[in-house]
Amino acid sequence: MMNFNSFKYVFIAMFFLAAGCGIVKEPQKAGQAAIKYPEAEYLTATGAAGSIDAARNAALTELSRIFESRIKSDTLDRVKYVSEGGSEKFKAEIESELSVATAVDLEGVRIGNEWYDDAKKTYYAVAALPRAQARDKWQKDIGNIDAEIQAELNSAESQESPLFKLKSFNKARALWVKREVLASRLRVIGSQAKASPYDMKKVLDSTAAIKSEMLIYVGISGSGSIDAADTISTALSGKGYGLSPSRSIAGAVVEGNAEISSVDVSNPPWKYARASVSISMKDAKSGLVAAEVKIDKRAGHLSYVEAGHKAMKEASSKASETLLEFFEQGLAP
DSSP: OOOHHHHHHHHHHHHHHHHHTTOOOOOOSTTOOOOOOOTTTEEEEEEEESSHHHHHHHHHHHHHHHHHHHHHHHHHHHHHHHTTTSOHHHHHHHHHHHHHHTOOOOTTOEEEEEEEETTTTEEEEEEEEEHHHHHHHHHHHHHHHHHHHHHHHHHHHHOOOHHHHHHHHHHHHHHHHHHHHHHHHHHHTTOOOOOOSSOHHHHHHHHHHHHHHOEEEEEEESTTHHHHHHHHHHHHHHTTOEEOSOGGGOSEEEEEEEEEEEOOOOOTTOEEEEEEEEEEEEETTTOOEEEEEEEEEEEEESSHHHHHHHHHHHHHHHHHHHHHHHHHHOOOO
């Protein structure tokens, strides 16, 4: 029979064995009880760093990473499936939109347990996201986006102009990418989004068809018209739009003014020029404006003529980029 001393030695041996296996209770701040975060109710991540603030940031960053790595691959698979049949350029555009839309809104995240490991000289913190709260918010956001998409599709249905149909379809597509990101967030926390009330595959097919069939005529006036027209035409072609040599057969027109002027700056031997570009995208038949933009740029060179070329190329490149952003996705809220 084991006597008291033998039992004591066995107990001590078991204690050190447990300690060696890493069974260590998380020390809390004085007077603070450990907060329980059941997996069914919370999504959590732990951060470690040399200071408590850095540990909190590391926990938030890790929680974001859990979402973003899953969301990007998950949503990209969905987008590729729905856009099957579109051109590679068209798919690449959607993927580009997706890369911008995957940042996670961590509203509702709380920093819970915090502790310090004296042996490792390291602070720890836990970031916790309540699943039910996130689910309710993201489902509501999806409902709002679905309503916006349906409004754009209704607008497209009422338009005769292919340009304005395309503008509404483009806005619906950009909104849909945001919707799919939210749907993917829901899957990360173990929930599902409701089915959309529209057929996005049909919308994407219609978008690609209009874009491939609609020709755009570029007509620019002013002292910098040659550089501007060339730069704008290149930008449109790069986005998959077809160009027309004649206004009479075009479905849309990009027109405006491009002027070069000298800048009075005394900095020999450099010469400076300013380029001003004002362009709009219009329906060729009705003349209604779908998007417009104005841009000024300044550039320097040893030659005034070369300074003018440089400034105009920069201004018209930025103007066409901004014009396409407005037209294809709408103004950011």
